[in-house]
Structure formats: C-alpha cells, structure tokens
Amino acid sequence: MSEQETSDLGAMPGFEDMKQGDLKSIAQASEALGVTQRTLRFYEDKGLIQPKRVGSMRVYSRREMGRMQLILRGKRLGFSIREIGEFLSLYDHDPDQVVQAKLMLEATQERLAELRHQREAIEQTITELETIEAMSRQHLAKRDG
Amino acid sequence: MSEQETSDLGAMPGFEDMKQGDLKSIAQASEALGVTQRTLRFYEDKGLIQPKRVGSMRVYSRREMGRMQLILRGKRLGFSIREIGEFLSLYDHDPDQVVQAKLMLEATQERLAELRHQREAIEQTITELETIEAMSRQHLAKRDG
DNA sequence: TTCTCGCTTGACGTATACGTCAGGCTATAT
DNA sequence: ATATAGCCTGACGTATACGTCAAGCGAGAA
Numbered sequence: 363m364s365e366q367e368t369s370d371l372g373a374m375p376g377f378e379d380m381k382q383g384d385l386k387s388i389a390q391a392s393e394a395l396g397v398t399q400r401t402l403r404f405y406e407d408k409g410l411i412q413p414k415r416v417g418s419m420r421v422y423s424r425r426e427m428g429r430m431q432l433i434l435r436g437k438r439l440g441f442s443i444r445e446i447g448e449f450l451s452l453y454d455h456d457p458d459q460v461v462q463a464k465l466m467l468e469a470t471q472e473r474l475a476e477l478r479h480q481r482e483a484i485e486q487t488i489t490e491l492e493t494i495e496a497m498s499r500q501h502l503a504k505r506d507g
Numbered sequence: 508m509s510e511q512e513t514s515d516l517g518a519m520p521g522f523e524d525m526k527q528g529d530l531k532s533i534a535q536a537s538e539a540l541g542v543t544q545r546t547l548r549f550y551e552d553k554g555l556i557q558p559k560r561v562g563s564m565r566v567y568s569r570r571e572m573g574r575m576q577l578i579l580r581g582k583r584l585g586f587s588i589r590e591i592g593e594f595l596s597l598y599d600h601d602p603d604q605v606v607q608a609k610l611m612l613e614a615t616q617e618r619l620a621e622l623r624h625q626r627e628a629i630e631q632t633i634t635e636l637e638t639i640e641a642m643s644r645q646h647l648a649k650r651d652g
Numbered sequence: 653t654t655c656t657c658g659c660t661t662g663a664c665g666t667a668t669a670c671g672t673c674a675g676g677c678t679a680t681a682t
Numbered sequence: 683a684t685a686t687a688g689c690c691t692g693a694c695g696t697a698t699a700c701g702t703c704a705a706g707c708g709a710g711a712a
Contacts, residue, residue, distance in 0.1 A: 387658085387659085388658090388659075389658075389659085398700080398701080399659090400699095400700065400701065400702085401699085401700065403660090403661090404699070404700060417659095417708085418659075418660055418661090418707085418708090419658085419659060419660080420659085420660090438632070439632055439635065439636060440632060442698075442699095443698085443699075444698095458650070459646070460647070460650055463643045463646045463647050464643075464647065466639075466643050467640060467643040467644065467647070470636050470639055470640045470643060471640065473636060474633060474636050474637070474640065477629050477632060477633050477636070478633070480629055481626065481629050481630070481633070484622050484625055484626050484629070485626070487583070487584055487585060487622060488619060488622050488623065488626070490584065491584060491615050491618060491619050491622070492619070494611075494615055495612060495615045495616065495619065498608045498609075498611050498612040498615065499612065501604070501608045502605070502608050502609065502612070505603070505605055532688085532689085533688090533689075534688075534689085543670080543671080544689090545669095545670065545671065545672085546669085546670065548690090548691090549669070549670060553669095562678085563677080563678090563689075563690055563691095564688090564689060564690080565689085565690090587668075587669095588668085588669075589668095
C-alpha cells in the first residue's frame with residue numbers, strides 16, 4: 363500500500379503535539395468518525411464543515427472533527443442537517459453564544475414537543491397492535507381446535 | 508355545478524338499498540375517506556384496490572371502501588403500502604384466513620418490536636434533550652445576571 | 653515508463669408516498 | 683356551438699441523506 367502526503371500528515375514522528383497536531387486525511391477522518399467519505403464531502407457541500415486543503419486534498423483538523431461530533435450528535439437527536447447547519451453558523455457568528463443558546467433552547471423545546479407527541483402516538487399504536495396480536499392468536503386458536 | 512353519471516349513481520331516490528347500494532365516484536370516495544383522488548389512483552396503480560369502471564370512470568363499491576379502510580388503518584399502524592398490499596393479496600387468496608392470520612401475527616410482532624425500540628430511543632433522546640435544555644437555561648441565566 | 657493508490661469533482665440513482673401539471677375526453681348546461 | 687365540470691392517463695417533481703459510478707489527476711513503486 364502506498365500512502366501519499368495524506369498519511370505523512372499523520373505520521374511525523376516527534377511532531378505529534380505541534381500547534382496543529384492531529385491533522386487527518388479524509389480516509390482517517392471518516393474512519394475516526396464512523397462515517398463514509400461521501401458523507402464528509404456531502405456535509406462540506408452543505409456548508410457544515412470547511413476542511414483545509416493541501417493542494418486539492420482535504421485536511422481535517424481538530425476543529426472539523428469537533429464540528430463533526432456536534433453534527434453527528436444533532437443527527438442522533440433527530441435534527442435535520444439544515445437545522446444543524448443553522449445552529450453551527452449561529453455558533454460561528456455568535457462568540458458569546460447568547461443568541462445561539464436562545465435559539466438552541468427554542469429548537470430543543472420544539473423538538474421535545476415533537477418527540478413527546480411521537481411517543482404518545484407510538485404508545486397508542488403499540489396498544490392497538492397488541493389488541494390485533496391477541497385477536498390473531500384467538501383466530502388461530504379457534505381453527506387449530 | 509353540473510354533475511354527470513357520477514352523481515347519478517349516488518342519487519337514485521328509492522334505490523338506496525339495492526344490491527349495489529352505495530356506489531361512489533372517485534370524488535365521493537376521496538371525500539368519504541379523507542384522501543385525495545391522486546391517492547386512490549396511486550393505490551390502484553399499486554394493486555391495492557380494483558374499482559369497477561363505467562366506461563373509463565372509476566366506481567367504488569363497498570368492497571373498495573372496506574379495503575381502503577384496512578389500507579388506511581395499516582398506514583396508521585406504520586406499515587408500508589407494499590406490506591399492506593401483501594396482506595391484502597393474502598387476504599384475497601386465503602378464504603379461511605389461516606395463513607393470513609399467521610403472517611399477520613408475525614408482521615404485527617415485528618412491528619411491535621420496532622415500535623418498542625423506537626419508544627426506547629425516543630425516551631433516551633428526550634432525556635438527553637432535557638439535559639441540553641437545562642444547560643441552555645443555565646447558560647442564559649448566567650449571562651443575564 | 654507504467655501501475656496502482658488515494659484522492660478529486662460531477663452527476664445520476666435510491667426509497668417512499670404521493671403532489672402537480674399537461675393535454676385530452678365526454679356529458680350536461682346554455 | 684360553446685363553455686364548463688369532472689374525469690382520464692402519463693410524466694415529471696418533491697424531500698432527505700447520502701450511495702454509486704465515471705473519469706481523471708498526482709505521487710511513489712516496480
């Protein structure tokens with residue numbers, strides 16, 4: 363396997379804790395984050411991250427990795443990438459994070475309301491399905507004697 | 508407003524309880540079911556219903572209306588139209604509904620498992636979001652004094 | 653020099669359940 | 683005869699989050 367400048371970035375013995383210690387190639391970043399390279403490029407397209415370039419190759423610093431963690435967390439919490447993008451851009455242009463925190467609070471509450479609704483809907487559906495399940499069992503029991 | 512043979516079908520005074528009492532045009536059917544005409548045509552395309560034709564116009568009998576109720580119920584319970592289609596075709600070719608009931612039971616149980624997972628995931632997400640909500644509040648409280 | 657890696661961009665594909673035209677037919681009302 | 687209403691089919695559009703090519707470039711290796 364030949365590795366080019368990409369791997370050189372991560373493999374400079376003795377320089378691990380320089381100012382820009384942990385630079386990663388797209389392969390290393392996707393590996394570390396558990397997402398595909400396609401996903402990283404996709405998020406970049408959408409403006410969620412802006413990895414540096416060395417020539418044409420993407421380089422992921424701790425900043426990008428941190429943002430990716432936030433993005434993935436947002437996804438786990440059920441926010442769309444559009445929403446996540448909005449949060450991040452607020453985050454960028456709001457050093458004190460006052461506006462950011464307020465809007466985050468709002469979004470969080472809205473999402474909570476949604477989830478509570480969903481939870482109720484699911485409970486109802488589960489109840490109804492349990493009824494159907496019981497009826498199916500009876501139906502089968504009758505026919506089998 | 509002019510109504511053609513469509514409305515004539517539903518408007519035959521004195522004949523309400525003929526053998527084929529309640530025949531409906533697509534407009535009346537969609538109205539009664541609370542779905543769009545497009546939806547009815549779509550389900551027909553997918554083979555879920557087979558309304559009769561008078562010339563080229565669709566006519567919905569009680570049979571189709573009944574199937575539509577089942578379809579809509581299946582949707583509410585979270586089954587895909589493909590799954591619903593499979594149930595219905597089993598239903599058709601299984602007069603005793605033994606096979607049907609067995610498979611329905613399986614599908615029901617699978618769906619229940621899914622829903623219970625979802626419910627857990629939602630509970631976790633709600634918990635996490637509540638934490639974030641509390642943190643946002645603290646953040647704002649600090650800055651506002 | 654030629655091969656092979658890893659990377660690049662761009663564009664089209666996927667799944668779901670319809671929405672939204674566009675163009676055209678027919679029957680009734682005027 | 684013409685307008686209008688209601689219906690028809692067929693085809694493309696929508697939203698989401700990527701997957702999957704295709705074609706090509708620069709850099710070490712053989």
